[in-house]
Amino acid sequence: MNIREFDIPAQRQGTGCMKWDWDQKRTGRDGLTPFWVADMDFLAPPVVRQALQKRMDHGIYGYSFCPDSMMESLISWFSRRHHWEIPSQSIVEIPGIVPGIYSFIREFTQPGEAVVIQEPVYYPFRQALERNHRTVAVNNLVQNEDGQWEMDLEGLESTLQETGAKVMIFCSPHNPVGRVWKKSELMALAKVCKHYDVTVISDEIHADLVHKGPTHVPWLSLPEESLPPSLALLAPTKTFNIPGIPTAFAVIPRSEVRTRYAQALRASGYSGEASPLAYVAAESAYNQGEPWLEALLDYLAQNDAYLRERLHKALPQISLSPLEGTYLEWLNLGEAGWKDEKPVWEKLLDAGVWLSPGSDFGAAGAGHLRMNIACPKSQLEVGIEALISVLS
Numbered sequence: 573m574n575i576r577e578f579d580i581p582a583q584r585q586g587t588g589c590m591k592w593d594w595d596q597k598r599t600g601r602d603g604l605t606p607f608w609v610a611d612m613d614f615l616a617p618p619v620v621r622q623a624l625q626k627r628m629d630h631g632i633y634g635y636s637f638c639p640d641s642m643m644e645s646l647i648s649w650f651s652r653r654h655h656w657e658i659p660s661q662s663i664v665e666i667p668g669i670v671p672g673i674y675s676f677i678r679e680f681t682q683p684g685e686a687v688v689i690q691e692p693v694y695y696p697f698r699q700a701l702e703r704n705h706r707t708v709a710v711n712n713l714v715q716n717e718d719g720q721w722e723m724d725l726e727g728l729e730s731t732l733q734e735t736g737a738k739v740m741i742f743c744s745p746h747n748p749v750g751r752v753w754k755k756s757e758l759m760a761l762a763k764v765c766k767h768y769d770v771t772v773i774s775d776e777i778h779a780d781l782v783h784k785g786p787t788h789v790p791w792l793s794l795p796e797e798s799l800p801p802s803l804a805l806l807a808p809t810k811t812f813n814i815p816g817i818p819t820a821f822a823v824i825p826r827s828e829v830r831t832r833y834a835q836a837l838r839a840s841g842y843s844g845e846a847s848p849l850a851y852v853a854a855e856s857a858y859n860q861g862e863p864w865l866e867a868l869l870d871y872l873a874q875n876d877a878y879l880r881e882r883l884h885k886a887l888p889q890i891s892l893s894p895l896e897g898t899y900l901e902w903l904n905l906g907e908a909g910w911k912d913e914k915p916v917w918e919k920l921l922d923a924g925v926w927l928s929p930g931s932d933f934g935a936a937g938a939g940h941l942r943m944n945i946a947c948p949k950s951q952l953e954v955g956i957e958a959l960i961s962v963l964s
């Protein structure tokens with residue numbers, strides 16, 4: 573895989589593409605260069621495109637089920653890449669990570685009951701609770717003196733005591749602050765959750781998008797005796813840029829929870845059948861997509877280094893959280909005097925670029941912007957120039 577293939581500009585306008593075609597609807601402006609929603613402006617891996625082409629050529633796209641070979645490719649991927657052996661009987665197919673979270677919340681908590689999230693965090697976590705009339709128990713992440721985002725475990729204990737919450741939605745690696753949690757941090761979280769008998773929903777959709785240095789530790793790979801009741805949510809869709817043809821999976825070690833969860837999914841009308849194209853894409857990606865992923869990670873690291881270098885020189889007052897995982901940069905405008913990022917966000921829209929306002933990720937995200945750097949460098953330059961012109 574030649575890394576320069578990621579330089580090819582994306583042509584996505586007019587394809588019903590949320591990232592590029594929703595600008596008028598969502599911002600009232602046309603022709604914006606997008607850096608918001610978390611998909612990549614790169615072609616999917618060639619092996620995936622070839623496998624899909626072959627399946628397309630078959631010409632019949634009837635009802636399908638998840639073949640055993642798909643499950644085997646998932647298990648093998650996590651064994652190879654993450655040294656985690658997933659027992660096949662613990663896997664439940666789900667329609668997507670977000671629907672999987674919703675189903676769990678609806679089945680295992682009651683209206684009014686508190687559920688913990690750690691903001692700033694991927695906003696569908698909060699939506700899953702608010703839309704289902706659960707109480708959002710927020711235990712914000714905190715920044716240490718080096719600017720590193722951390723979990724506030726003392727705060728978590730107080731939140732659990734005050735609210736009585738018995739479920740927590742956890743993002744690992746973390747969108748938007750880019751943390752890849754260390755094993756020691758996970759163990760400390762597990763200890764608190766086990767003590768308070770809190771079920772942890774570990775959303776690991778970004779597990780494969782980890783940069784040099786840190787290692788993603790799957791939550792369920794922690795020693796069994798140290799874990800609270802838990803489930804992990806996995807998908808190949810972020811890794812290989814195939815979120816429009818989704819497959820996703822929940823790993824639930826406890827059989828009684830798993831059975832009840834699977835029944836709840838069925839009761840909601842879902843019986844575990846994705847598109848035949850989705851299975852083909854996922855299986856080919858897991859079996860043959862590794863070289864592409866390595867090249868992608870190199871390219872993202874170059875984009876990350878370039879952004880940091882440019883902003884450090886031109887806008888030293890803007891700090892960037894270290895990008896340990898994901899392709900989502902978290903820009904702090906607070907020290908430059910912008911405690912509310914919305915006016916900057918608007919000015920950036922006027923300058924033709926579309927980032928995500930930090931306060932979308934909770935009040936703790938105010939004064940920040942999230943920038944998706946999974947795009948050709950030439951596109952990233954457009955975003956950087958706009959940031960420099962608006963913030964200088």
Ligand SMILES: Cc1ncc(COP(=O)(O)O)c(C=O)c1O
Pocket residue numbers: 610667668669670671694743747775777778807809815818820
């Ligand atoms: C943390 C996290 N979870 C889940 C999703 C989306 O998952 P799905 O499309 O399978 O619902 C995203 C997409 O950005 C994400 O960042």
